[in-house]
Amino acid sequence: MNYRRVSAANPSVHIVSAGMLVMVVTVGLFAADVKKEFKYTAKPGSNVTVSNAFGGVDVRTATGRQVTITATIHSDKVEVNSAQLGNRIRAATNFLQQVDSKEGQVDYVVMVPPDCNVVVQNGSGILRLSGVRNDVSLKADEGQVELSDISNSHIHVQTLDAPITLTNVRSQHVEVLSNGGKVQLTKVTGPEVTVKTDSGDITYDGDFAGGGDYSLINHTGNINVNLPATASVDLNARSMQGSVQNDFPFQPQTSASVLPRGVNSNTYVAGTSKGTSSTNFSSVELSSFSGTIRVKKR
Amino acid sequence: MNCADFQRVLPDIIETGGGAEESSHLHSCAICSDLVQDLKYIAEAARMLVPMEDPSPQVWARIESSLQREGFVRPARGTVRMEPFLISGNRRGNFYGWAGLAAMALIAITMLVFNRLHSVPAIDTGTTAQTPDIFSADDKVLLNAIEQKNHSMGEMYRKKLRSVDTYIQDAKHSVKQSPGDDIARQQLMNAYQQKAAVYEMAVSYTTR
Numbered sequence: 001m002n003y004r005r006v007s008a009a010n011p012s013v014h015i016v017s018a019g020m021l022v023m024v025v026t027v028g029l030f031a032a033d034v035k036k037e038f039k040y041t042a043k044p045g046s047n048v049t050v051s052n053a054f055g056g057v058d059v060r061t062a063t064g065r066q067v068t069i070t071a072t073i074h075s076d077k078v079e080v081n082s083a084q085l086g087n088r089i090r091a092a093t094n095f096l097q098q099v100d101s102k103e104g105q106v107d108y109v110v111m112v113p114p115d116c117n118v119v120v121q122n123g124s125g126i127l128r129l130s131g132v133r134n135d136v137s138l139k140a141d142e143g144q145v146e147l148s149d150i151s152n153s154h155i156h157v158q159t160l161d162a163p164i165t166l167t168n169v170r171s172q173h174v175e176v177l178s179n180g181g182k183v184q185l186t187k188v189t190g191p192e193v194t195v196k197t198d199s200g201d202i203t204y205d206g207d208f209a210g211g212g213d214y215s216l217i218n219h220t221g222n223i224n225v226n227l228p229a230t231a232s233v234d235l236n237a238r239s240m241q242g243s244v245q246n247d248f249p250f251q252p253q254t255s256a257s258v259l260p261r262g263v264n265s266n267t268y269v270a271g272t273s274k275g276t277s278s279t280n281f282s283s284v285e286l287s288s289f290s291g292t293i294r295v296k297k298r
Numbered sequence: 299m300n301c302a303d304f305q306r307v308l309p310d311i312i313e314t315g316g317g318a319e320e321s322s323h324l325h326s327c328a329i330c331s332d333l334v335q336d337l338k339y340i341a342e343a344a345r346m347l348v349p350m351e352d353p354s355p356q357v358w359a360r361i362e363s364s365l366q367r368e369g370f371v372r373p374a375r376g377t378v379r380m381e382p383f384l385i386s387g388n389r390r391g392n393f394y395g396w397a398g399l400a401a402m403a404l405i406a407i408t409m410l411v412f413n414r415l416h417s418v419p420a421i422d423t424g425t426t427a428q429t430p431d432i433f434s435a436d437d438k439v440l441l442n443a444i445e446q447k448n449h450s451m452g453e454m455y456r457k458k459l460r461s462v463d464t465y466i467q468d469a470k471h472s473v474k475q476s477p478g479d480d481i482a483r484q485q486l487m488n489a490y491q492q493k494a495a496v497y498e499m500a501v502s503y504t505t506r
């Protein structure tokens with residue numbers, strides 16, 4: 001008896017064979033995905049550091065004192081190492097051989113107590129962090145950075161070419177340094193908020209609350225500010241070679257006495273909007289080299 | 299322990315002095331020994347960057363003459379003392395001035411460390427020949443190291459360096475036109491900070 005005769009006699013052999021083939025292929029595809037989980041007990045103020053090259057890093061808060069780091073590895077050419085040393089917890093992706101971005105991809109989900117400090121260094125992929133109540137330092141080459149629902153912390157974000165989104169952040173100190181990506185701030189407040197980009201647009205949507213110093217600076221990108229009518233700000237906007245468009249009801253303060261030495265007053269006034277809204281509260285400085293600055297009333 | 303292992307734990311060694319294994323490697327390897335010496339020297343020098351008081355008038359005079367040579371300011375007439383563009387008399391100006399010097403020092407320090415870690419011969423990437431050679435020697439070392447690791451990332455860093463160099467040139471031009479303009483100085487500081495950030499990210503990328 002040979003296979004051809006049996007299959008000819010019984011068509012279900014073909015179906016079973018095809019099913020087995022599909023199963024083998026499916027298992028082969030998913031076999032490379034390996035999940036590694038690391039669990040540590042962290043004291044308040046512990047530092048949790050994740051270093052990754054390709055893939056996403058998602059940091060969320062957990063109840064209790066446990067830090068859980070789950071890494072999904074997509075090929076056997078990479079490994080994830082993790083360790084705890086005192087109050088420092090670290091997880092890092094290591095390449096075992098030359099890899100491309102697909103082979104080297106590792107996706108992390110990190111659960112931390114809200115009072116832990118978080119440091120993430122990522123190459124490309126989406127970097128999300130939410131709910132943390134302590135210091136945060138994030139660096140990314142490409143991809144995307146999203147921070148939300150953060151309070152009482154110092155935040156430092158640095159990217160090469162990744163858009164950055166900060167939503168509902170009430171922190172002590174916010175510093176964003178991006179070379180190319182857009183920066184979007186929504187309801188971000190604090191005593192000191194600084195955003196600096198080269199070519200990326202900066203958009204601020206909020207009320208600049210907290211009596212802080214806010215500084216948004218870029219080179220060629222635009223700066224867009226959407227303020228509620230109730231905002232209390234002392235605002236100074238200037239684009240050196242671009243324009244300033246302001247539809248917010250400021251009381252103008254510009255006069256020859258406030259111009260810097262050596263600056264032609266007409267040039268300065270043309271690119272400047274300086275004024276006070278309501279009572280002097282937060283200081284807002286918007287500075288672009290050649291981009292357009294728009295201050296809009298919400 | 300080899301040099302790569304040693305350099306991977308270098309920050310801890312600088313901070314704590316390292317263990318017996320690191321110490322043994324340090325004594326047997328001249329390259330790593332020199333590197334540690336340099337880093338300790340840089341750390342000491344960095345502490346001295348924090349200004350305790352205004353430098354003496356001679357320092358201003360030297361900076362002024364240097365700026366005149368570079369063409370950033372014109373020679374002062376009569377007895378009027380011209381302030382250097384980076385450092386004005388008021389407190390805010392001082393901040394920008396020191397921030398600028400610190401940013402430039404950071405670039406120099408980054409490149410010193412980077413050159414130690416990546417003393418590789420320059421490679422012809424092909425791309426360089428197609429584009430005008432506008433990069434400094436330090437930039438080229440950096441770009442070569444990145445392109446050896448990943449060509450597309452090399453292209454991205456090439457683009458970013460061009461962009462920040464343009465920014466620096468734009469901002470320098472503005473400061474030259476209006477030396478007393480705080481915003482122009484602030485833009486120049488941001489431009490230098492952007493370049494320092496690109497260097498920092500690049501070094502981080504190549505050592506990852």
